[in-house]
Amino acid sequence: xTTPAIETRHVNKYFGGGFDYRxxxxxxxxxxxxxxxxxxxxxxxxxxxISFGAQRGEIYGVLGxxxxxxxxxxxxxxxxxxxxxxxxxxFGHDVVRESSEVRSLINRVSADPSxxxxxxxxxxxxxxxxxxxxxxAEIKRRLPGILAxxxxxxxxxxxxxxxxxxxxxxxxxxxxxxxxxxxxxLLDEPTTGLDPRSxxxxxxxxxxxxAEHDSTILLTTHDMEEAELLCDRIAFIAGGRxxxxxxxxxxxxxxxxxxxxxxxxxxxxxxxxxxxxxxEDEDVKEEVLAAL
Amino acid sequence: xxxxxxxxxxxxxxxxPVNLAYxxxxxxxxxxxxxxxxxxxxxxxxVVNTLAITFIAKEAEQAGITTDASNLVLFLLLGTLVWxxxxxxxxxxxxxxxxxxxxxxxxxxxxxxxxxxxHLIGMSIFGVLHAIVRTALIFAIAVPFFSVDLGQANWFxxxxxxxxxxxxxxxxxxxxxxxxxxxxxxxxxxxxMIQAVVLLISGVYYSVDVLPPWLRVFSYVSPATYLxxxxxxxxxxxxxxxxxxxxxxxLVLFGIVLVPGSIAVFAVAERWARKTGQLKRQG
Numbered sequence: 001x002t003t004p005a006i007e008t009r010h011v012n013k014y015f016g017g018g019f020d021y022r023x024x025x026x027x028x029x030x031x032x033x034x035x036x037x038x039x040x041x042x043x044x045x046x047x048x049x050i051s052f053g054a055q056r057g058e059i060y061g062v063l064g065x066x067x068x069x070x071x072x073x074x075x076x077x078x079x080x081x082x083x084x085x086x087x088x089x090x091f092g093h094d095v096v097r098e099s100s101e102v103r104s105l106i107n108r109v110s111a112d113p114s115x116x117x118x119x120x121x122x123x124x125x126x127x128x129x130x131x132x133x134x135x136x137a138e139i140k141r142r143l144p145g146i147l148a149x150x151x152x153x154x155x156x157x158x159x160x161x162x163x164x165x166x167x168x169x170x171x172x173x174x175x176x177x178x179x180x181x182x183x184x185x186l187l188d189e190p191t192t193g194l195d196p197r198s199x200x201x202x203x204x205x206x207x208x209x210x211a212e213h214d215s216t217i218l219l220t221t222h223d224m225e226e227a228e229l230l231c232d233r234i235a236f237i238a239g240g241r242x243x244x245x246x247x248x249x250x251x252x253x254x255x256x257x258x259x260x261x262x263x264x265x266x267x268x269x270x271x272x273x274x275x276x277x278x279x280e281d282e283d284v285k286e287e288v289l290a291a292l
Numbered sequence: 293x294x295x296x297x298x299x300x301x302x303x304x305x306x307x308x309p310v311n312l313a314y315x316x317x318x319x320x321x322x323x324x325x326x327x328x329x330x331x332x333x334x335x336x337x338x339v340v341n342t343l344a345i346t347f348i349a350k351e352a353e354q355a356g357i358t359t360d361a362s363n364l365v366l367f368l369l370l371g372t373l374v375w376x377x378x379x380x381x382x383x384x385x386x387x388x389x390x391x392x393x394x395x396x397x398x399x400x401x402x403x404x405x406x407x408x409x410x411h412l413i414g415m416s417i418f419g420v421l422h423a424i425v426r427t428a429l430i431f432a433i434a435v436p437f438f439s440v441d442l443g444q445a446n447w448f449x450x451x452x453x454x455x456x457x458x459x460x461x462x463x464x465x466x467x468x469x470x471x472x473x474x475x476x477x478x479x480x481x482x483x484x485m486i487q488a489v490v491l492l493i494s495g496v497y498y499s500v501d502v503l504p505p506w507l508r509v510f511s512y513v514s515p516a517t518y519l520x521x522x523x524x525x526x527x528x529x530x531x532x533x534x535x536x537x538x539x540x541x542x543l544v545l546f547g548i549v550l551v552p553g554s555i556a557v558f559a560v561a562e563r564w565a566r567k568t569g570q571l572k573r574q575g
Contacts, residue, residue, distance in 0.1 A: 015568075015569055072569075075399075075569075075572065078399075078403050079403055079566075080399050080402065080403055080566060080571050080572065081566055081567075081569055081571070081572075082563070082566045082567045100405060100407070103403055103404065103405035104405040106403075108399075108400070108403065110399070112396060114395075114396045114397050114399065114400050115395070115396075115397065116319070116322075116323060116395045116397060117395060118323070118326035118327065119319075119322050119323060119326055123319075123322045126318070127315055127318065127319040127322075128400065128404070130311065130312070130314070130315035130318070131312060131315045131401070131404035131405070131406050132404060132405060133311070133312070133405070135311075160326070176400075
């Protein structure tokens with residue numbers, strides 16, 4: 001039996017609600033009000049019993065609204081956040097106990113490109129390639145091909161990142177991740193805020209990489225069309241919980257109830273299976289921010 | 293389970309601590325070049341600060357407070373130069389996390405497959421090289437303003453003190469760099485406050501003997517005190533390495549304790565930050 005690319009079991013994550021000195025105040029009139037303020041700071045439960053698996057070579061989509069827990073899940077898988085309970089494994093390596101092994105297998109694209117703004121694109125990629133062990137010669141050999149496939153002009157790669165448009169910066173972020181040839185790519189809303197052309201370029205590149213290489217991709221998005229276009233299987237996440245999982249066809253079939261499957265949009269599927277609209281988890285995000 | 297060796301056997305990979313540490317030296321050098329205007333500001337500030345403080349010795353001579361101004365000039369000149377060096381090293385290393393937060397790259401840097409020790413050592417090497425360049429420029433510009441006699445200086449011994457002392461100062465820098473990891477909003481300010489205390493207790497502009505006894509106690513636990521002692525011994529008194537074994541030995545001890553100790557503390561703080569979600573927060 002082959003090891004799954006991603007395997008999570010009963011992962012839970014809470015934010016906030018830590019020690020508050022006000023809870024130590026003595027019981028009595030002058031302190032009651034202050035103590036009550038401290039006790040109100042309850043932790044926000046942002047991931048609830050998350051269990052799923054993605055196989056090698058698969059594009060697995062996690063679809064949910066802003067604040068539904070998608071990015072928290074990606075941060076746990078990328079070793080940036082520790083789960084409070086449960087376990088997550090990347091190709092059999094535990095993300096907590098074997099974080100060094102996991103880091104050498106993965107890379108990530110987030111909605112925010114995250115570069116050193118005043119350094120050029122090439123200088124940024126030299127750094128991020130080097131910390132993954134690539135030699136400068138190898139980085140310079142791989143880079144022009146990746147940028148060309150993303151529709152990025154090589155000349156602009158010499159300019160400071162702050163001179164590039166949002167779409168160009170995001171393409172550089174995609175290039176940075178694929179430069180290191182990860183076996184698992186975590187794409188956390190990679191096309192959010194991009195113009196339609198840049199969005200198409202990034203999506204085409206993801207499909208091309210999957211077709212040509214032995215990469216597994218976890219894609220989080222709130223874009224239904226993108227999820228359907230790219231993903232082999234999709235999990236719907238709402239309120240920090242996975243509420244449904246399957247291929248796009250299976251998910252449609254689940255809510256069809258006699259209607260023709262091809263006429264059912266993914267948005268309808270999401271609403272029927274989660275009981276929510278895609279915009280509705282924003283209040284959870286507010287709760288998390290308040291708990292921190 | 294996917295064998296990591298299978299992944300790392302791809303062509304073009306040169307994973308080794310030296311190459312990985314150099315990535316941070318090269319990156320900081322590129323940032324330094326891009327922020328050259330700020331470097332100029334700090335250079336001018338360093339020169340002006342050195343001149344302003346060293347002129348106090350001239351004033352002391354004119355006012356009849358001292359008859360031997362040349363010794364006081366050299367004492368203050370070395371104090372300001374060493375402080376320019378130490379503060380540059382401490383700034384560069386203690387801002388290890390703050391830089392990443394400013395730029396928004398903290399998650400991508402900290403999820404890279406580089407051990408934190410190698411990361412911090414890379415930042416420390418850049419900090420020391422950067423501080424040497426900046427202090428050498430301040431020295432070259434400031435010295436012609438004063439007629440100081442450097443004929444007796446033992447430059448070799450001074451270099452040994454700087455090299456040995458830099459290791460323990462790097463450890464101190466890493467320790468203060470933990471604060472921005474723990475406190476994203478206030479940690480950087482706390483690091484600067486610690487630097488200010490080091491300035492007060494280490495005898496930068498005066499001998500630690502003038503401090504009140506309760507404050508002098510703290511000077512014994514500052515590596516900067518011994519670094520200053522060693523530099524002044526080598527430059528003012530012409531002491532050789534064998535004469536400076538006392539401060540050098542203490543600096544070696546500080547280095548042995550502070551460097552692994554501060555890296556261990558950093559690792560614990562990073563784990564806490566990963567537990568509480570502090571790594572994603574922008575400062």
